[in-house]
Amino acid sequence: MEKIPIxxxxxxxxxxxQTDLQDxxxxxxxxxLLGRIEQTSARGVIIDISVVDIVDSFLGRVLSDTxxxxxxxxxxxxxxxxxxxxxxxxxxxxxxxxxxxxALNVERGLQLLRERIAWEDHAVADGAESRELGREExxxxxxxx
Amino acid sequence: MVTxxxxxxxxxxxxxxxxxxxxxxxxQAQALGFSLVDQTRITTAVSELIRNMMKYAGGGTxxxxxxxxxxxxxxxxxxxxxxxxxxxxxxxxxEGYSTSNGLGYGLPGTKRLVDEFDIWSEVxxxxxxxxxxxx
Numbered sequence: 001m002e003k004i005p006i007x008x009x010x011x012x013x014x015x016x017x018q019t020d021l022q023d024x025x026x027x028x029x030x031x032x033l034l035g036r037i038e039q040t041s042a043r044g045v046i047i048d049i050s051v052v053d054i055v056d057s058f059l060g061r062v063l064s065d066t067x068x069x070x071x072x073x074x075x076x077x078x079x080x081x082x083x084x085x086x087x088x089x090x091x092x093x094x095x096x097x098x099x100x101x102x103a104l105n106v107e108r109g110l111q112l113l114r115e116r117i118a119w120e121d122h123a124v125a126d127g128a129e130s131r132e133l134g135r136e137e138x139x140x141x142x143x144x145x
Numbered sequence: 146m147v148t149x150x151x152x153x154x155x156x157x158x159x160x161x162x163x164x165x166x167x168x169x170x171x172x173q174a175q176a177l178g179f180s181l182v183d184q185t186r187i188t189t190a191v192s193e194l195i196r197n198m199m200k201y202a203g204g205g206t207x208x209x210x211x212x213x214x215x216x217x218x219x220x221x222x223x224x225x226x227x228x229x230x231x232x233x234x235x236x237x238x239x240e241g242y243s244t245s246n247g248l249g250y251g252l253p254g255t256k257r258l259v260d261e262f263d264i265w266s267e268v269x270x271x272x273x274x275x276x277x278x279x280x
Contacts, residue, residue: 056192085185
């Protein structure tokens with residue numbers, strides 16, 4: 001059975017789907033990708049589907065599940081390269097992939113990843129800072145009490 | 146409505162057949178001059194119907210033929226299985242209804258992708274869905 005290659009570019013993993021996917025290949029891609037996220041501590045993943053000419057409910061679900069699973073592993077997945085005909089068909093079918101961040105192409109996808117990851121790191125840093133402030137206030141109160 | 150090309154019949158039992166069926170539909174839609182968007186609509190509709198066929202009946206057959214109605218050229222596809230059948234077609238055609246893991250796009254979504262959608266089903270005998278798309 002064929003395998004979808006996963007390429008590491010800096011701290012990002014790039015998955016380029018080049019064929020009319022058999023279901024089992026899509027499922028293997030999902031497992032392989034989660035394994036590579038663990039191995040490489042990647043924070044960002046780009047799944048390029050620009051040469052995929054149909055996305056049905058099965059593949060749509062695999063993509064959105066993969067994004068959710070990667071999310072739990074602290075990685076952001078962006079799906080890029082959805083063809084206009086695929087976008088039209090997905091909406092008409094009722095499968096809008098709302099929960100998956102998407103971008104027009106790999107370049108925009110990388111940009112979106114950088115923004116998301118920076119925003120998340122910022123939010124985490126803010127959280128740590130306010131927790132630190134909280135402890136200081138507590139120490140101050142204890143000192144006065 | 147008259148047939149303009151000889152019907153192609155494929156038997157479907159696994160996901161390799163599914164990929165082959167999609168490719169066959171795409172090739173025929175292309176040959177009849179359908180736009181890229183329509184090719185994608187028809188191919189996706191077929192993919193959904195075959196998935197249903199595999200899930201509920203373990204497989205079946207797909208027939209595909211070019212048709213003509215006056216000056217209009219179209220593609221007609223029949224997906225037929227000898228599975229358990231659908232007890233309540235009205236319910237199966239209802240938006241958001243699904244008996245398996247809550248997908249619920251199935252039949253109503255598929256219907257939106259084509260111009261004509263006809264479903265016949267009898268419990269214990271099977272299901273036949275006929276779809277057509279006109280150019």
